Amino acid sequence: MVGQLLSGTAVALLIWKFVKWRLRSIKIVETEKLKVQQLRTEQYRNKLEMERIVNYFSSSLINKNTVDDVLWDVAKT
Numbered sequence: 001m002v003g004q005l006l007s008g009t010a011v012a013l014l015i016w017k018f019v020k021w022r023l024r025s026i027k028i029v030e031t032e033k034l035k036v037q038q039l040r041t042e043q044y045r046n047k048l049e050m051e052r053i054v055n056y057f058s059s060s061l062i063n064k065n066t067v068d069d070v071l072w073d074v075a076k077t
């Protein structure tokens with residue numbers, strides 16, 4: 001009787017340890033996935049900002065015929 005109780009307790013303890021280990025492993029993986037996603041988001045933001053800057057300057061040069069016109073436009077912004 002005592003042996004069965006100890007066996008049941010040992011099995012329950014092993015199951016609890018396994019579940020705890022598995023949850024910790026899942027949390028670590030999810031944390032790493034989140035970090036990667038945050039880095040990708042930051043890269044996309046930087047790329048978008050660069051595209052906006054390039055688009056602004058390329059569109060602002062349309063009516064500029066001289067270097068002075070370009071410099072005045074840059075100085076205004």
